[in-house]
Amino acid sequence: MLKKFILCLIIFLAIFTIFFQKKLDKSEIEKGITLDIARKHYTEHSIKQIIKHLSKHHGTYLQLHFSDNENYSIYSKMLKQTSNKTNSYFLTKKELKSIIKYANKRNVQIIPEIDLPSHSKSILTLLRKHHPDTYQKVVSQDDSSTIDFIDNKDSLKFSKDLISEISGLFKQPKYKDEQKMVIGGDEVPGSGANQQQFVKYINQISNYANSNNYEAKIWNDSITKEGLKQLDQSIIVMYWQQKNQNSLTPKDFFDYNHQVENFNSQSLYLFPRDEKSTSTSKNIDLISDTKITSFNTYHNHQKNYYDTNLNGVTMSFWGEFASSLSQNDLIKYIIKYIKIFF
DSSP, rough: OOOHHHHHHHHHHHHHHHHSSSOEEEEEEEEEEEEEESOOOOOHHHHHHHHHHHHHOOEEEEEOOBBSSOOOBBOBBTTTTTOOOOOOOBBBBHHHHHHHHHHHHOOOOOEEEEEEEEOOOHHHHHHHHHHHHHHHBBBBBTTTTSSSSSSSSHHHHHHHHHHHHHHHHHHOOGGTTOOOEEOOOOOOOOTTTHHHHHHHHHHHHHHHHHHHEEEEEEEEEOOOHHHOOOOOOOOEEEEOOOOOOOOHHHHHHHHOOOOEEEETTTEEEESSSSOHHHHHHHHHHHHOOOOOOOTSSSOOEEEEOOOOOOEEEEEEEOOTTTOOEEEEEEHHHHHHHHHHHO
């Protein structure tokens, strides 16, 4: 009798799980774009034009990728980029504040994106120029474009100070308690061999971002299965690709209760350039065929992962091949794909 009761209970729970579990509500999934202003300069006017069209098509955020090996493209008192004159290297403090105000008025949150500890050559170059003593303390001995993350107190302090400065610059009262900040974690040399120290560093700077009222976001690719067990569950994961069959899948992050955003690099990564009609057609097909739940995984580039912790999908515009494009050409290119994506 007891066995029959247990069997019936198991069947009931299975049916309940299938038919009554919380469904993935696509209306709750935020959509936005990433703009690489580190590799390609965008004027204040250009960014505002992009925001205008993003808002028009109901995009909810613009993620500004302002820090990479090539350039640190915003005002920084810490790094001695303080000119108030418009220039082609970085946005002034006044320009940045104006962009944020313009975006918030149109219901678009500006998400700052810094990449720590790697992709930091521009930061370290400025540091070496203006603060050589600090530079020597924080630069990795194994990679000159990486901040030393292996139990280095000076690196941790510097990272926190930079996050503090960014937190103040991007403060948006309209989005109080909803603000997000990308803290990095992308393509980190030595992160596999030193996974415990790497995740410890990420957790520490994530907690510091939290203390400044920002949710922290990281890229997925440098986290291993062992590291995932240690990774703070409050961290949002931007999933762009599964590097190999042993790398973590979206399901792995879902299973550890992480919110995941879809940054599918196969179909939602775009590289502004002089474009042939065949390239445009191919990009349009890829974007149109990509579902919110379609992730770029190793065995199947468009494998679907459904989970209620899927909370965002982003189209990214990277600047590697955009050096020759005018501001008008940039705007036209990006607006064209905004209309398709949203």
